[in-house]
Amino acid sequence: MIxxxxxxxxxxxxxxxxxxxxxxxxxxxxxxxxFVSFAGSDIVGNDxxxxxxxxxxxxxxxxxxxxxxxxxxxxxYLPAIAELNDAKVDxxxxxxxxxxxxxxxxxxDADTKLPIGTLRIPSFLYHNKNTRVGSRAVLADAExxxxxxIKKVIAEHPELLESVxxxxxxIKASDIDDVEITVATELEFWVKTPEDTxxxxxLSTAQILKEQYWKRTTGPVRAALEACxxxxxxxxxxxxxxxxxxxxxxxxxxxxxxYDHVMEQLExxxxxxxxxxxxxxxxxxxxxxxxxxxxxxxxxTFMAKPIPTVSGSGEHTHFGMALKLKDGSKVNLFSHxxxxxxxxxxxxxxxxxxxxxxxxxxxxFVSTTNDAFNRLEVGFEAPVCTATSLxxxxxxxSRNRSVLICLIRSFENPLATRFExxxxxxxxxxxxVVAATLxxxxxxxxxxADSGKVVSELEASISKKKGEDDFYLMKxxxxxxxxxxxxxxxxxxxxxxxxxxPKSVWENINNLASSDNLKILKVDDVMTDQxxxxxxxxxxxxxxxxxTNRLVPDIMDFLAKCSKQHGEGSTDYDLANWNAVVxxxxxxxxxxxxxxxxxxxxxxxxxxxxxxxxxxIHIEMKQKLRKLEQIxxxxxxxxx
Numbered sequence: 001m002i003x004x005x006x007x008x009x010x011x012x013x014x015x016x017x018x019x020x021x022x023x024x025x026x027x028x029x030x031x032x033x034x035f036v037s038f039a040g041s042d043i044v045g046n047d048x049x050x051x052x053x054x055x056x057x058x059x060x061x062x063x064x065x066x067x068x069x070x071x072x073x074x075x076x077y078l079p080a081i082a083e084l085n086d087a088k089v090d091x092x093x094x095x096x097x098x099x100x101x102x103x104x105x106x107x108x109d110a111d112t113k114l115p116i117g118t119l120r121i122p123s124f125l126y127h128n129k130n131t132r133v134g135s136r137a138v139l140a141d142a143e144x145x146x147x148x149x150i151k152k153v154i155a156e157h158p159e160l161l162e163s164v165x166x167x168x169x170x171i172k173a174s175d176i177d178d179v180e181i182t183v184a185t186e187l188e189f190w191v192k193t194p195e196d197t198x199x200x201x202x203l204s205t206a207q208i209l210k211e212q213y214w215k216r217t218t219g220p221v222r223a224a225l226e227a228c229x230x231x232x233x234x235x236x237x238x239x240x241x242x243x244x245x246x247x248x249x250x251x252x253x254x255x256x257x258x259y260d261h262v263m264e265q266l267e268x269x270x271x272x273x274x275x276x277x278x279x280x281x282x283x284x285x286x287x288x289x290x291x292x293x294x295x296x297x298x299x300x301t302f303m304a305k306p307i308p309t310v311s312g313s314g315e316h317t318h319f320g321m322a323l324k325l326k327d328g329s330k331v332n333l334f335s336h337x338x339x340x341x342x343x344x345x346x347x348x349x350x351x352x353x354x355x356x357x358x359x360x361x362x363x364x365f366v367s368t369t370n371d372a373f374n375r376l377e378v379g380f381e382a383p384v385c386t387a388t389s390l391x392x393x394x395x396x397x398s399r400n401r402s403v404l405i406c407l408i409r410s411f412e413n414p415l416a417t418r419f420e421x422x423x424x425x426x427x428x429x430x431x432x433v434v435a436a437t438l439x440x441x442x443x444x445x446x447x448x449a450d451s452g453k454v455v456s457e458l459e460a461s462i463s464k465k466k467g468e469d470d471f472y473l474m475k476x477x478x479x480x481x482x483x484x485x486x487x488x489x490x491x492x493x494x495x496x497x498x499x500x501x502p503k504s505v506w507e508n509i510n511n512l513a514s515s516d517n518l519k520i521l522k523v524d525d526v527m528t529d530q531x532x533x534x535x536x537x538x539x540x541x542x543x544x545x546x547x548t549n550r551l552v553p554d555i556m557d558f559l560a561k562c563s564k565q566h567g568e569g570s571t572d573y574d575l576a577n578w579n580a581v582v583x584x585x586x587x588x589x590x591x592x593x594x595x596x597x598x599x600x601x602x603x604x605x606x607x608x609x610x611x612x613x614x615x616x617i618h619i620e621m622k623q624k625l626r627k628l629e630q631i632x633x634x635x636x637x638x639x640x
Contacts, residue, residue: 011235013099032114040091040125041135042076044538045429068092079537090126122280135431142435145524157449163345165335165414175325182320184272188313191298193262224296238271279430304425305374312375320418335414340395349458354444358517365432368539383422385498387481402485443520447472505543506615559589562632577635584628
């Protein structure tokens with residue numbers, strides 16, 4: 001890492017210091033900050049990054065902070081909102097969150113001897129001046145809706161608080177000053193030296209043997225990880241942990257004395273924050289991680305599944321809820337007052353049941369790409385069933401890592417009770433994921449409040465068997481599983497008990513048009529029909545483009561690499577395997593006068609707008625590609 005005096009640098013402008021006078025004084029004392037950038041987030045989470053000279057910003061600060069800067073629909077992705085003939089968009093600063101300085105370590109200021117900095121201001125997008133749009137807008141509205149509704153439901157159903165843990169006497173609705181929602185994400189990513197390719201057999205073996213998981217880092221990976229954690233602490237992120245994840249192989253030391261073959265998976269964790277601040281933090285952290293590792297000669301990818309046959313990268317997202325009381329104390333809304341007797345409180349059961357019942361309209365914001373679906377495979381610790389785990393018994397804490405969402409508790413710290421949603425990946429749009437999840441949680445809490453059921457009845461509801469009626473959850477499915485859903489059930493059994501998960505982006509995004517649960521996202525106009533259609537169009541456009549412009553060429557390259565290698569001395573086993581390889585290669589990628597290959601048919605379907613057909617062919621083709629890879633590996637292993 002570049003040798004600079006960290007103490008002289010500005011890293012964060014906290015929300016409490018966002019008056020023009022304070023901003024000017026701070027920027028005047030940090031001449032290394034040369035630019036300002038308003039970071040607005042569009043419907044799929046892309047953020048803007050323009051460079052405004054600091055002098056211009058200072059000169060017109062009050063006007064710029066009030067009215068923002070203007071752009072058009074071409075700089076942000078807002079289909080069905082900012083169209084070609086109606087594209088006026090303003091980017092206006094969010095004054096209620098932290099602003100960060102983004103440093104360019106490759107550009108040193110000649111006067112200060114410090115990296116050139118850009119003050120990044122998280123911002124809202126406004127269409128035609130009046131309508132706030134984009135991911136950050138949706139999350140802000142979801143948080144406001146949740147807080148309004150939770151206060152209302154507690155006032156109307158004070159009995160909800162009877163099961164909530166309190167160190168003193170029973171909590172009353174009149175004791176509540178505010179509701180604090182907390183969110184935390186865990187960021188996993190792969191690092192490698194440029195141009196290196198993965199040896200899948202080595203990676204798979206290392207994964208099975210757990211050779212990398214939580215092991216000691218070495219060389220440039222260690223230096224970059226340590227530098228990241230130190231730097232992020234300067235930003236006030238409050239780092240908690242950095243470690244190796246399950247994927248990776250031991251780095252090789254080259255003849256030059258440096259590590260020239262790095263292929264490792266890492267994870268970093270930091271302290272929770274409010275929904276908006278947590279989402280902003282994550283966006284900034286990704287930039288910092290990429291920059292720091294690049295300074296150490298390493299590439300970083302946040303893809304969900306960068307290497308087939310090896311575990312992908314998740315971004316487990318934690319949700320907590322606390323009541324801030326008028327005496328200044330806090331209580332966890334999800335913790336039961338008798339944690340050794342009950343898993344959680346009535347509001348906790350409601351929130352969890354809301355996520356499970358409505359996951360079909362949360363998932364379209366979680367898994368929006370082919371890459372995301374590549375990660376969600378059986379055998380790689382990624383969730384494939386809409387199920388939860390509470391633990392074997394209230395007095396026996398456990399963690400089932402095979403389910404979609406699990407309850408996390410601590411007897412020593414009641415404030416630690418929270419839910420861990422395991423399906424998001426590093427490229428999920430956290431703003432939208434959190435917003436949809438909050439709306440689902442609130443739907444469940446309201447249903448529990450209206451039911452009047454006590455926690456023992458709620459535990460029975462969430463533990464119900466397939467075919468049993470319930471006041472809220474669907475009769476056709478089960479929702480709780482304390483077993484390993486990968487090892488203890490077949491695919492057919494999982495589909496039968498927990499529901500059939502979508503297999504493609506198309507199947508997933510269709511729920512935003514067809515699901516009966518869609519109404520929960522529209523409460524308080526958090527997600528309007530226009531917002532939902534904008535997200536749907538953006539996801540489908542990206543998916544269709546990836547299919548034809550990225551997936552087809554990548555598969556053609558893979559097919560070309562599955563080449564004939566046998567010659568003199570080959571056996572009938574070699575010939576049989578090779579013939580099977582040729583057959584699959586032709587089915588997937590070889591068109592004749594009488595046969596249109598699968599890649600060709602996918603391209604035809606996308607061009608014709610027949611997304612259902614494109615999805616069906618893609619799902620079938622993925623199975624054939626797995627089979628092809630397995631057979632080709634057998635073929636190669638038998639050759640001298």
